[in-house]
Each structure stands twice: as structure tokens, then as C-alpha cells.
Amino acid sequence: MNPFIELGIRHDIVNAITELGFEKPTPIQEQAVPVLLAGSNDFVGLAQTGTGKTAAFGLPLLELLDFSQKHPQALILCPTRELCLQISKDIEKYAKNLPDARVVAVYGGANISDQLRQIRRGVQIVVATPGRMLDIIGRKAIDFSNVRYVVLDEADEMLNMGFQEDINNILSTTPEEKKTWLFSATMPAEVRRIAKKYMTDPHELTMGTKNTGNENIEHQYYVVRARDKYPAFKRIVDSNPQIFGIVFCRTKIETQEIAETLIKDGYNADALHGDLSQQQRDKVMRRYRDRSLQLLIATDVAARGIDVNNVTHVINYSLPDEIENYTHRSGRTARAGKTGISLSLVNLKELGKIRQIEKVVGKSFVKAEVPKGEAVVEKQLFALIEKVQQVSVSENHIDPYLPKIMESFAELSKEDIVKRFASLEFNRFLEYYQNAPDLNVDPSESRGSERSKGKSDRFGRDEYKSDYTRLFINLGSVDEFTRGDILGYICNTTQISGKAIGKIDLKGVYTFFEVENASVDKVFSGFQHIDFNGRSVRVENAGERGADEGRSEKRNRSFRNGDGGGRKRRENGGGGFRDFSGRRREKSRW
Template structure:
């Protein structure tokens, strides 16, 4: 089937042709005919990178009125990056129409966004929950004539704690509105929202077997957490032509890892929530232009990143949940290209790998870290490859190759050396420090830890979970603030539906167990010593 067979208008088909889009993806082929009927709510379940934006943008542009001066449709996204991406995609598809779109998100000027709403009169607004609500409360953004609300990446909005905001936004629409929702997963709170707000929705669901792309080679490496940075550097040293997103759990971790990688000579940018919008834009521009090869980011900051031809997605530690894993790795192996996902896992977290495998219905490859000797060979070979062009130029130009006059100092210093002696000097000067460092640490695969948690940590049961509105950010913020921990002290968090597990230094054990007044989202929190890993 081709787009021309889906009942789309000539202006849209012309734009699609200019973009090189001929055949719709599965979610597009199945969703577009339903949405063009205009007579039902809709739920689309499909993984990241399957073309969900066009699946709802094309029907919207077909059914809305381009001559209207009112907002007719709202697209709600979890992050500003995704809002910008969706808005840009709609603009491309609407190239030969009169439709106007506007992206609204935090971190940008209120005044400019208000001005654009009043002056430009967009028919489609794409925004993030917080800023949308702010402008709604001020009366600047109204939905009196709006008929459609689209929830994009609904599960991510739930994970980020925006679900109450989403419900408030839906409540601002007329009861005759249509809700179109797209989500990679369907956790219980989303199912509850569907039962409460949707009117006999039609559903398109991509089968579970496609949650994990067959074009992605999924590997994991078992190595103690304290050696993750060294392990990643060794992997990168032996993975040629890597163009990758590296996911970390925290903003602090992104900065620390980026500093290590820069120190190892890698070209790196960072993307996290502490950065201003201009900083984030510059980082993304550099990454997309291949001025850097590695982007170290958090899940939240990376939502909406639209980058082609990623060779790798790397999880610096096991993702917080199965859904995050699917979202992350779905950024490589797109459009028929092959991709590689790499996950670094602490030995005590290996049970999570089994959970991911059951969720994706695909087995991950347990890979062996490159040995010290393999890394050494790669280091030397890579450096020699880097100077190949210089060597060829010197050989080609001979005596005509220009050098600074101070070259004579070096020439005199080594004039009595034989060839093998000179090579030894060069080799030791260039490589000895790094090779000795590798020897000192040794093969990371041979470094073992005992079963269970670190002797310095205690694993605790926590009486609240995802259905209570708990997110990783809320947990880290509230527990660290209440008990005087550093966020980095809270480790191996495993959030379940109705409860959670976490590890903290043993010295904080009694303080948490005796606590009686911690509340998260109005729910009283109780801690107990965990008797099991899961």
C-alpha cells in the first residue's frame, strides 16, 4: 500500500512525495483511515520510531479548516524537544497548505509565545503540559473551537508525573471533543484514563513481538558498577565509527561521564535538564552535524531527539523500567538500517535483563568485554590509523615537507639512534601511560563481587509505587531531602506498580525504618528491610 491509497488530499500527497515518503509504516497504514472518519476516539500503541507523528498529523491536516482563526487541535507532548520535533514534522507535511502550527513549552519566552498565539492564530498547537496549563490559566490559550486533543507519548507523560496535568487539559475541552492517544506501552493509569475519558475508542496495537526491532542487535555486558566508566571506554575503543546516544539515570551522571569521555579523547556533548534551551539547541545542532560522535543524556532530556543513522544506543546502567528500555533502543535500527544497543549491568542487577527479555519477547546477547590485550591492540592501531594521512604526505613531499626550524633540536637529539631504538622511544612516549593503566586495572570480566547487595548498602521495601504517582525524580528528591542523603547514595531503584525497592547506605537504615511522617503525593510512606531482590 502507498500513501495515495489512504484517501489523503493532493496537497498532503505532494508534500509527502517531496519528503520521499511513499509507503506508510504499519501504524500509519492502520491508523490514518480510522482517523479520517472523524467519528471516534482513538488509541495507537506502537514503539518509538514507527512514524506515529505522521499517523496523526496527516488526518488532522485533512480534516481541520485552514481558514479558521482559532485553535482547532492540540498535541500534548512530554518534553520540549518532542514538541519541537512534532511541530517541525507537521510543518513539513503542511508545506502546501495554509495551516499554521505553534510549539509551546517551558524554557522559552512567555511573551513571545503569547504574541505568536494572538498574532499568528495557529490552527494547531503543540505543547508540553506545564506551559500549556500556564497559558490556559491566563486565558491566552483557549479551546472553545477545538475539536481534537492528541496525547503523544502518553506513557512518558505518566512516567514524568504529568498525568494530572493531562487530565486538566482534557477537561478544558468541550465534551464533543475527540481524543487520539499514542503510547508505546499501556500501564494501568493510562487504561484508567481511557475508561474515564474515552468514548468507545478504536484501537490499533502493534503486536508485542515488534516492541523490539529485529534490526537492533541487543547486547549487555556484566561489570561492577564502579567500573562502568572504564568498561564503556573499552567498548568504545573497539567499536568502529560509533555515532551514539548514551543514556544515564541522572543529570550529575551525564556530566561526570562526559568529562571522562572527553578526557579519553572522544568527541562528546551533554544533554540534561539543567541546561538552558539555547545550550540544548547548540548541543543538538553539533550532534546532528556530526561535529561530535557521542551524546550523553538523560531519558527526559532525550525525549523528542530526532537523529538519523544512529549506530548505537548505550545504556549506562540498566534502565529504570522496561518501557524506558524500549523507548531508548528504538532510536537506532530505523528505516531498514542495522543498529546496536549496549547495556552495562551490575552483576546484582542481572535479573532485570530477564524481565526486559520477557517484555520485548527478544533475547539479549550476553557479550564479553574486550580483553586488555584487545584494547591495547585497538589503541595502537587507532592511533596509527589517525596519522596515516600525515605519513603519506611526508612520504609524498619528501624534502619539500615543511617543518619549523626547531625541528633541528629534535633531529640532533636522536641523530645517533638506530631505527628500532627510535621506534621504542616513540612508542613509549605515546602509549606507555595508557597501556600501563590498562594493565593496572586488568580484565574487568575477571573482577567479581559476592551475591546480593554491597555490604555497605541495605535494600529496602518502600510502600508506594507507580500508581501512587511515584516517579524516579520524586523518589530521589523526597527521600534525599527528608533523610539527608545525596541522590547518588540512592541506588538500584526498582519501582513496581504498588510498591518499590531501593538501596541506601547502611548508616541510614534506622533513620528510614523509623520514619513515620514522609508522604509522597499524599500517601504515607513506610520502609521495611527487603527480604528478596524482586
Template sequence: MTSQHQAPETTGEDREATTTFSELGLSDAVLKGLKDVGYETPSAIQAATIPLLLEGRDVVGLAQTGTGKTAAFALPIVSRLDVSQKTPQALVLSPTRELALQVCEAFESYAAHVRGVHVLPVYGGQGYGVQLSALRRGVHVVVGTPGRIMDHLEKGTLDLSQLKYLVLDEADEMLKMGFAEDVETILAETPAEKQVALFSATMPAQIRRISKNYLRDPQEVAVKTKTTTSANTTQRYLMVSYPQKVDALTRILEVENFDGMIVFVRTKNETETLAEKLRARGYTAAAISGDVPQAQRERTVEQLKSAKLDILVATDVAARGLDVDRISHVVNYDLPIDTESYVHRIGRTGRAGRSGAAISFVTPRERRMLGAIEKATRQPITQMQLPTVEDINATRLTRFDDAITAALEDGERISKFRDIIAHYVEHHDVPEADVAAALAVVAQGDEPLLLSPDDVLAPPAERGERRGTEGRRERTDALGAGRRDRGRRSGTALAPYRIEVGKRQRVEPRQIVGALANEGGLSRDDFGAIKIFPDFSIVELPAELGGDTLRKLESTRIGGRLIELKPDRGRKPRRREA
């Protein structure tokens, strides 16, 4: 007879009081892996299921896609793997190759600190050679689609005789796709003494029968979630690859008329990395995560409320309980791991009767998660297109027009400048329109107002910033157009300096320029060549850096890592060519 365990109804707000992963009984190595990926508190399905699986119980989990169930079964398995056993100990059956690959990636992340763990995806469309070679070398976890698993069983190339754990992921989907017979055949080929976890969004009669025949006194875990979202919040998504995210966010910031914004990322490390990139692009941005002391968190939130700060980059836990009416936009830079977190995130905007906007970045592999969010919230999410250079230029012109209109309203100052312009026109015989255009050039500075189609969206090292008519910081340069001609500093001696970040930290030249310019008060003319190596980078800077500047740069961080800037003694200073 199936016993039942009804997980308490859980909402994003409620989860603030849930247990932590460290209280669930997981191994220390797995907890380290979770810390690396930035998971801070378990979802409802994880909190209810992980202790049961660690006890050895069979489990039937009733949960929608997007509730965090992959971690619910993967974490207990990784915690109990015997790496000395080379035949498969765990088999996860998934309905599609996409889901199988996602599950494999999750296992590998959680097992990052468990030495010697091997996970193998097995699905149709991939050559048998790769799979056979891996199986011969030894695999601990196999994640596959029923059809390809059946093929291996028929060929005798997959040994399930020592299997300890079996997971049926999205069982109802497998049955809908016609895998019912294959699933039962595979189950019959596994040892009688094993632990089984079955996850399904629904519980049709066929799944009830499988549960009765192949699970031993399973504990049933059903999770109810709060999935309502504010009617005041418009929801959009953008299909984007991971490397495009910073560029996409920068373009969106250009065209969206936002007041305060929260940008959600998945990990603690990414909060500071992204905040740094935004600051390099001229935005007032700060990071908060679960590691930030409470006093600092309160100061940051107060800055957001008082408009001294426009963008907050946060993890889910850090933003819990955050109530700032000024937040007009929420951006899911990384999609959350479950639908509850999505509801909680976008609940930070559209408050007190105000309108809000939620924008989610979706990578091709996250289409399923997007569908799960739409299904759970019962609301369609509208696809948006990446803003073009033309869109950005139109927005800049509109803001420029607004700035002129606002200035014209100050009659007293306009009158004084009118006399100055008249004096210039009289003595230089120049049309007033040309004088006005020249004044605009002076106000704009070196950065162009409008982008050309070839311009790269890179961070400017020098930023002309001014307050807009609504008190929010408007960037006159907004998106940099790459480095400008440095001939103006002809004759300046440059020397190579070494910094302790490189390709392994995924550092880019624009991050280096932005961080050093911010911390050391440098202009873009102070930078020469930048060469990035695996573990360090070489940056050409003025040979004679002042003591104060050098001390500031030594303690600069890029991506949360101390760069330890120091002169590189491997090359002699050279002089910039005229």
C-alpha cells in the first residue's frame, strides 16, 4: 500500500523559512558542489524528497517540470555513490535527449567535488562508439532515453546487474511518447533490490500500476505551489545564447525606460561579476547574495530606494523579502531552477498598483523550463526581439530631445546663454544652428551620440554621465563603440603589467579596461595592448603609474578575484608611436 507524504503548500515567500541543504543529510562533497553552483536553499520537492531517498525509501514524486526535481533525486544518488564500482550504479530514464543532457549536466555539477565520478548520457542520434567506450572504461550514472537503453540491453553492452538506484523522470511524458512497454522491460531487467524514484506531473492509471508493481512501499510526495503572478506585470522573454547575455542586457538597458531594476542570476559569484560589467558600462549597479552581511545589504537596499543605485544584481535568497516600490523591472539573466522562484522574482515588481515588467533570458536548452513557467503561471510570456542599433539610436535621440526640452524650461539660464550665443555669432559670423550643434558636441564629449551599424557594444573606459529629467542617471555614451584613436597621447611611455586573471576566469579585454579605469581613474588613452593567457593577462599601462593609483589597482577585483596588478618584468617599456 502506498503511503503518502503531502509537502506543505509552499510559495516563494514561505520558502524563506525552509531548511538549508546542509540540514538534509547530504555529503560534504555534494554540499561543496552545491555551493559552487550557487544553490542556497532547497525547493519544496527537494526538501521533502531528499531525506526520504537518503533513508533508502522508494519515492513517488508528483511535481511539475520546473520544481527542482532533478536535484531532488540526483543529490542523494551522488551522496551515496561508490566510485570503486565500475558498473552502473544509477540509471535515470528521461523522455527526450534534451532532458537527458540536462540531467547529465546537473549530475556532473553536483559531483564536481566527488573524485572519479563518471556520468554518461545515452540517447538516439549519438554514435554507439562513444557510449561503448565510456561503458567499457566504467560509468557510475547512466542517463538515457528508453529506446537507446533498450538497444544496449539487447546488444548486451549495458550491465545493470549491480544497479542500486533507478529514476523514472517525467514518467507520464514517457508513457505519452509510447515508451510504456520499453520502460517496463527495462524495469524487469534491473535487480530486485534497488531503490526507485518515480517523478510525474500526473498520476494516470498506468503509472499507478508501474508504481504498484515495481516500487516497494513508496512514499508519495506531492508539492503544491503558489503560481499566481501580478496582473500589473508584463512578462517577456528573449531567446539568447549564454555568451550573448551581457550584450543583450546592455541593449535592453538602453531602450527600456526603467527606474529601479533587479537582475537575477543563479550563483553568488555571478552577482559581482555581472555588477562589475554593468558598472564598466556606466550604470550604477551593486551585487547582493547570501554571503553579503546584513548591514551591507541594508545599505544597498537603501541606496536602491533613494535612487543612488539603479540596478541590483541578486540571487534568489538575497532578494527574498525585498520590497522597494521603485523597482520597475525584473530581469531573469539566468532562469530560476523552479517555477516558484520565478513567481517570487517577478513579484518584486508591479507592486502597490504600479505597472512592472519582467524580462527573461532563455537559452535554447531552457525552452522546456519556459514552457513549465507558462503552464504553472497559466500566463503566456511574449517573445521579444533583441533591440537593434536603430532601436538604440531612436531611444538616444528621444532622450536627447527630452533633455533639450527640459533645459528650455529654465528660462533664466536660457536667457543668459542666449546673450552668450548672440555675442559669439556677432563676432565669428557663424550661423546659430552651427553654434548649437557645436555646443552639443562639447556636451557630448568624445563618445558619439549615435551608434553606427558596425559598432560593438563594449564598455567605455570613460563615461560621460548626467542626471535625466526624472532624476535617473542617463548615460550620454551608453554603449561604447570600441577603442578610439590613441594617438592623442603620442609619446606616452607604456609598460606591461601582469594581472592574475585570464581565460580560465573567462575574463574579456572590456572587463579589464572597465575595472582598471574605474578603480584607477584611468582614461582609455592610458591603455595599450591587452593579451589574455590561461591564468593571467598582460596589460600595457603608463610606465609611470603614481603610487596611489598603483595601490588602488593592486586591490582591484575582476569577477570577484583579486588581480594583484604588478609590473611585468619580461618586457621593456616601449613608446607609443606617433
């Protein structure tokens, strides 16, 4: 018998969640579900992300609501569009065998008319972000007078994002006799004040110690010089070939720069920050969930509400300004009982902050060493060997080619063949990491040693030299390009390495980009006779267009309403950046 039956969940719902792989309740589900099923108390649940909170409140709601009635009976507020969609989809799956159950997701960045239409058809559970919910309330398009339960999920994050006034306004439209269930990873003073204001003698359940991190997360830190942070980061990534991680930065600019530099170096990475449109954000998240991206580079605000399973590493490229945000960051890994690693790259000045974070999460951090070059080469080599061992062979398809393959290898011994196949990967890493310096810093070293003998940027590169030429291309954001897309498009079209591209300045209908002087002729040659969505792609020397970028914008404004404006890029041919081939990676990464 599925143990959820013993918690008081009916068979129809248990059958649905059994199909989803729910074999036994998580600790918070085991303790929260019986309390919430009683329906007689307000409730505060403190638990980390990834511990099963959605089912902890979603399953009791499905038991307590009257689905013969078509008006809203439960309101779930959460901080982000991604979490709103995730919660609504999960509850719909739990209610698979309840034909009259209706759930609507209400969030910004989507057509409000569609959401209003769903509400008018009749709904019992509304899952919403605060901003869009207020819009709908302002239109008098929803009636919360019969709401019996309000759930505040990720309450601390909603308050961190400045939603306190919105939450107050929304809750003022609900009945006083409702029950309020609050779920949060941490319990700062602001969350405590909401609990006091809107709850009466709530039942409080804390999984672990308040504000502490997930016990399944191993916390590591690496001490490096500021100029070595990016090379050390790459080395850590290379020493974990199967990494699937989220990299946190402090600012939008840093996020974009690191993502672009990783792309140039041949990694499957992209950025997630507040300057992206909803369409661009959806595209990045779709690629990340599909694991087309290996590394997602994000700011704290942009990453809130992301619910992606099997994240192996959270990497703090920059420590958060607010120490409590570290708990939210690290909670993106080790979800649903799995293990994960949260690692931080710090300089000597930041060691004190590591000690403060240790106190907040209640765990000691392990000081790790940036791997030596030879260790990275070994890891990559044996990752290749494992990949070869696990590859599935399509016998029917490869059989016709085997005679010719065997003939080609006839003069080679088995040992020679193995050596040569292994060397395909081994040689690139060996060349890149040969004589690689030790990037570790001894914490006992004086802070003065942080100063570089020569100036370098945040990626450990030498002081910028004027050996780049600035070029213009008549493609931009209205063609649905991001900076990462335009980088890939240029490299794929011209067959130059991403390392040859400097700064990219993406505009509405055009883009300026810098190219190493040695590659300029190749760029001009590569873009001869290239069309994009029915119009010729034009590349010019930016200097020839004059210093006034506004005039360039005006001259090209016709593109906004002409051939290229806002159209979807082609998937093939000249149509934008989709992925990096192994060939390009060989050229640019090592």
C-alpha cells in the first residue's frame, strides 16, 4: 500500500501521484499533510526548496476543496512565473483523476485575456504571481469572497522581491475566516511579521534548523586571486565533465559577460538576467531544462522560482550581497532527496564572509583545491572512455560501413586504435593544460599578494589591447537575436573562433561587434551573398558609418516593419545560433 493513503489522501489522488513516482512522503509531506488535512489551523512550514513543498500543500488542497463548485476556493501566491507554472502543472498532475478540478496559472508576460477566459469558465485553484493577480483584481474579474485557503509559497523570496504591499492588497480581498498556509526556506523578520498579521496561532513546522541549508548539499570554497577567478572556474568545470549547473553572479553585466566568454570558449552556456524579454527568458530556460545548456549563468532575482531537477552544482562565481541569499542559491541543487555541491570562488578578503555563511547554514565548508592541469586531463580522458563504453550502437545502420572501416584499420593494432581514439580528446586537453600554473592561494598568504603584477580583467585576461576592429551587421534584437545568438551566428557563418570576437553591442535592428584584426577579412568574406529571412546580411566597418549610432538606427528603421522585424529565425540555413558542433569546439575551446 502506498504510504500516502495512510496520511489520509484518497485513492484517486494516490493513484495519480504513484504514476508520477511518489513512493513515500518526504519529511515535510509526512508531517505537514495530516496537519493541513485537519483544515483547522493556520500553518507555517519552514523547509528548503526541493523538499516536496508543492505536494505538501497541493495534496491537502485537493482533499479539502469542493470541486462541484466552480468559484475560486484556494489562492496560491508565489514569486515568479516559472514557479507559478510549475506549481499549477504539478497540482494538475495530482488531480489527474478528478475530472471537475480546475487550476489556472496567473502570471505576467502572458496574454491576460487567455487567463481571464480560464477564470470565467470556472476554477477552484488559482496559482498567481502578485503583480498579475493585482491586475486581474483591479479589473474586478475575479471574486475571492469564497476563498477558504491561501498559500504563500517561497514567502521570503516574495518579500525580497518587494511584493509585501502587493501581498497585503491581495489578501485584503479574501475572507477573514480563511486559513493561511505559509511556506518559506528562511524566516526573516518580514516573514514573521506577515505570519503575525494574517495568522491566528499558526501551527509551525520546521524541517531542520531555521534558515539552515539542505543536509544533502556539500559546501566547498576555493581561494583564488581575483585575476585567476575565471581560469579557475573553467578548470573546475572541466574537472567535472558531467556537470549540470547554475552559476550565480552579482550583476546583470557580469552574468552576460561570463556567459559570452564561456560561449566563445566553446561551452554550452547562456545567461539569465532581468534585461531579457520574457520570450528570451523562456528560450533560455527551455534549453536548460532540455539539457542543451550545461551551465546557466544567472543573477539572484532572475533565478528565483527556477525548479529544475538533477542540478549537480551551484557555483557562486560571486558571493551574494545578502548572506541569506546563499541558502536560496544552494537550494537549487540536491532537490528531492538527491545530493549536490554548492561551491564558491573567493579571494582572501572574502574568507570572513564564508565564515558568516557557515553560521547561517549551520554547516562547515570544505576548502577545496583548484585541480592541477594534469588532473583535469585525466578526468576528461576517462570521461571519454566511459562515454565510449556506454554508447549505444545501431547495428543495422553501421553494418554497411563496417567493411570499409575495418579495411581502414587493417594495418593498426588494437592498441594503436585505442590510443588514437583516446588521443582525439586527450591531445586537446593536454595542449591546453600543459604547464598550467597552480591557481590556488594559501589563506595564510598576505592580502597584498592579491595585487597583480600586471593589470588584468575579471576573466584573467591581459589588459585590453587595441588589436580589434569594430564592425557593423544589420541584424539585432528585433530578429530575436541575443548576444549569445549573434556570436554563434557570426562564428558559424565565417568559421572563425569565438575567441576572435571581442565586445558585442546588440541594438534593435543592428549590432556592433569587435573582431581581431587578423580575422576581419575572413568575416567580410564569410558574409558575402548571405541572406537572412529574405534580406541580404550586410557587414561594414563601423568607423565608416560615423560615430553617431543614432543615425545608424534611423537609417535602418525600415527593417523594424520590413523583411526582418520581429520574425522568427529559421531553424536551418542562415537562421541563427542553435548549438556548437564538435568541430567548432575543437577550434575554440582548446
